[in-house]
Amino acid sequence: MAKTTSKSLSEKDQRDLLEKLEQRFTKNMQRHKGIEWKKVVDQLKKNSAFLMTLHKMESTGGEPDIVLLTDKKEELFFVDCAAETPVGRRSLCYDRAGLESRKENRPVNSAMDLANEIGIEMLDEDQYRKLQSVGKFDTKTSSWLKTPAEIRKLGGAIFADFRFGRVFVYHNTAQSYYGSRAFRGFVKISHNIK
Numbered sequence: 077m078a079k080t081t082s083k084s085l086s087e088k089d090q091r092d093l094l095e096k097l098e099q100r101f102t103k104n105m106q107r108h109k110g111i112e113w114k115k116v117v118d119q120l121k122k123n124s125a126f127l128m129t130l131h132k133m134e135s136t137g138g139e140p141d142i143v144l145l146t147d148k149k150e151e152l153f154f155v156d157c158a159a160e161t162p163v164g165r166r167s168l169c170y171d172r173a174g175l176e177s178r179k180e181n182r183p184v185n186s187a188m189d190l191a192n193e194i195g196i197e198m199l200d201e202d203q204y205r206k207l208q209s210v211g212k213f214d215t216k217t218s219s220w221l222k223t224p225a226e227i228r229k230l231g232g233a234i235f236a237d238f239r240f241g242r243v244f245v246y247h248n249t250a251q252s253y254y255g256s257r258a259f260r261g262f263v264k265i266s267h268n269i270k
Contacts, residue, residue: 084124085131093131094120100141100157107157107210108142110149116142119152119266129195129263130154136164136194138260143210145203145262155199155207156260161217165190165258170220170233174250187220187259196261198222201245203262204236208243213260215239218246220259 085093094117101113120126133140138156145153156162169175171188191198199207200222207213218237227234233250235257236243 085127089131090127093127093134096134097130097140100139104141104157104211108144111142111144111152116152116265123265125195126263126265132194133196133261133263136190137162137258138165140263143207143262145206150266151264152266153262153264155203155262156196157207157211157213159213159215161214161219161256161258161260163258166217167253167255168220168258169253170223170248170250171228174233174252178251183253191259191261194261196263199260199262201234201236204245204260205243207260208238212238217256217258218254220257221245223250 098113098117101108101116120130130140133154133156137158139158140154141157143153143155143157145151145155165187167183168185168187168190169178169183171186175182175186175189187198198220204219204221214237218235220233220235223233227247228250231249232247234245234247236245238244
């Protein structure tokens, strides 16, 4: 991913991004029933950092869209909704410790570090299952998930995919990486929208 040096997008880039997000939002209403685009865009325009984060999600192949990750409609989350795990985030170890523990063939980054650079949080297992309830994702690929501390402490990390009509959660060592595995993340843009 090419790093953006500016802290905000140009007006044209903002318009292009908002147009793309609105088209995706309108096409996939099952992901956010009862939410109006106007309320979403009003929140986005209040903080240019949201737009920059969404731009980075988009530019790494995430295809962000609003998904209701909780039962509270006042909480808006943009979540990576690409059909397969985002292309611009593949072949990454789980975290910095996993990356540094590799003796050879180190990838360029880790999933946790890149999530931090983008400004998103990695989905955990419950959030991943919630995402799968509004569509079918990772039918040919897999995505690293935010790993519980007790698993990570033992050297492991978890990932998931969708096969045979259900979500499967697996484990690997944190230093593992694969060309068909990236990660999905989210950014919460509102605590209270009415």
